[in-house]
Amino acid sequence: MNEEVMEHIFLLVLVTVLSVMQNALFAQKVEKECKANNGKSAAFDRLSCASRNCMDAYPTFLAVMWCAGICLSQAPAAFAGIVYLVARQKYFVGYMGQTSQSTPGFLFGKRILSFLSLMCVVGVLNYLLTTYGGNDYKEYIQTITKAASTLLLIP
Template sequence: MDQEAVGYIVLLVIITLMSVIQNAFFASKVEQESKNYAGKTFQRAGPSAFERVFTANQNCRDAYPTFLAVLWCAGLLCSQAAAAFAGLMYLFVRQKYFVGYMGERTQSTPGYIFGKRIIIFLFLMSVAGVFNYYLVLVFGSDFQIYIKTVTNTISPLLLIP
């Protein structure tokens, strides 16, 4: 593969690999909690601690394909740096959600809301990239530089709770 092409996607690959490691961590927590209460067999019904860990892991797994899709679309079509930053923030938020869910369920709400906001940001970046592609195709006008500037400027605002 061309070295320049790899340079354009390396941040997205790093974030994707970090999310895979995080998924493995979540799965190991479920396995550990299951062994603590149910011996060596996995049982869905069990103590509330296992139920909370299992449900938190399931919720994170349900949102994972959407996260990967919008991360890669936003990174390839709009701005790799802004998408990678938002992806890294999403991983921190997902960790906060998971840990919060293991305690009281109300502790997971801020992580959930913040994660939803990041997914929306990545989705809007993807839509802007697709819109720019069709502007170039139909009218010959390329707004890629403006879109990158706006997304790179807005992405630090994701830090505001």
């Protein structure tokens, strides 16, 4: 692969690989609980539901993270991706207790997906402005998104 291309997507690839490993860990926990109780326990139901919910949001996460990273800026998109993985872990672990304990992780993950979606829209709009208007605001927007990505850590 071209080194220049790899330089622009390396962090996104790294977050994607980490997310795949996290999915495997979730699946392993569900399988372990299933084998321990033959799939007839409340813990298995909660784990299975949490895993299913995480997998339902996974394609959306990957799409907006990659779109934000390619269209706008790789570093803030990858940072938001890592924070999303932490939020998803918090959601999964919270779901193992009582379902109400998973709410903070769910809301935090939703906020991160909104940030990544906004990055996608801004990146596409900047491309359209550059192509049809002749003005490129990418440097300004990247500066703002790098600063704004740290705000994701505020609860």
